[in-house]
Amino acid sequence: xxxxxxxxxxxxxxxxxxxxxxxxxxxxxxxxxxxxxxxxxxxxxxxxxxxxxxxxxxxxxxxxxxxxxxxxxxxxxxxxxxxxxxxxxxxxxxxxxxxxxxxxxxxxxxxxxxx
Amino acid sequence: xxxxxxxxxxxxxxxxxxxxxxxxxxxxxxxxxxxxxxxxxxxxxxxxxxxxxxxxxxxxxxxxxxxxxxxxxxxxxxxxxxxxxxxxxxxxxxxxxxxxxxxxxxxxxxxxxxxxx
Numbered sequence: 698x699x700x701x702x703x704x705x706x707x708x709x710x711x712x713x714x715x716x717x718x719x720x721x722x723x724x725x726x727x728x729x730x731x732x733x734x735x736x737x738x739x740x741x742x743x744x745x746x747x748x749x750x751x752x753x754x755x756x757x758x759x760x761x762x763x764x765x766x767x768x769x770x771x772x773x774x775x776x777x778x779x780x781x782x783x784x785x786x787x788x789x790x791x792x793x794x795x796x797x798x799x800x801x802x803x804x805x806x807x808x809x810x811x812x
Numbered sequence: 813x814x815x816x817x818x819x820x821x822x823x824x825x826x827x828x829x830x831x832x833x834x835x836x837x838x839x840x841x842x843x844x845x846x847x848x849x850x851x852x853x854x855x856x857x858x859x860x861x862x863x864x865x866x867x868x869x870x871x872x873x874x875x876x877x878x879x880x881x882x883x884x885x886x887x888x889x890x891x892x893x894x895x896x897x898x899x900x901x902x903x904x905x906x907x908x909x910x911x912x913x914x915x916x917x918x919x920x921x922x923x924x925x926x927x928x929x
Binding site: 701730732737738739740741742745755787789798800801802803804805806 | 821844846853854855856857858861863902908916919920921922
């Protein structure tokens with residue numbers, strides 16, 4: 698069981714470039730989410746998905762797109778990178794059920810720098 | 813609105829002493845409450861959670877947390893701190909009742925725990 702995996706671990710982009718952060722889980726979890734972590738800000742939810750084909754916005758969705766074509770994968774796309782998107786990005790997954798008390802499992806993170 | 817507050821950015825404690833990391837929350841309904849730990853350059857790891865019932869919850873690595881409904885608090889505790897407990901700790905809350913935000917996990921800003929030898 699690999700759990701939640703993320704690639705790449707590090708990335709440097711120039712302003713205006715686009716890229717996709719990959720996230721995959723092998724636990725058959727229906728709920729997946731993307732967070733960004735900035736110093737002193739905790740974790741902020743970007744987008745989440747409650748199952749294949751279903752996504753929704755979190756607190757800070759602007760500048761990011763997601764899709765969920767399979768249960769396993771939940772890529773995050775940066776459309777046109779900006780310095781304000783410099784952050785550490787975490788993908789997480791949990792068992793299904795919006796009402797369930799299920800903890801989330803986190804990937805190791807992607808450290809993104811936009812110059 | 814749902815929110816989580818960790819009033820201390822930093823907690824310092826000597827090894828062997830008890831530790832407490834504080835968390836208060838604001839949720840309109842009944843919450844699920846969680847504690848996570850983050851070691852340097854790693855993702856978050858789940859420590860423990862409160863669902864219902866006993867107000868004292870036991871978790872991984874000897875940590876426990878006390879749920880206090882009247883004070884809307886969920887403080888993390890450990891009777892005897894270890895140097896290896898030094899890490900960033902996050903409290904999180906999940907609303908189990910509110911329709912528009914069901915399933916979302918709201919995090920505090922984190923508390924850096926340092927245990928010195």
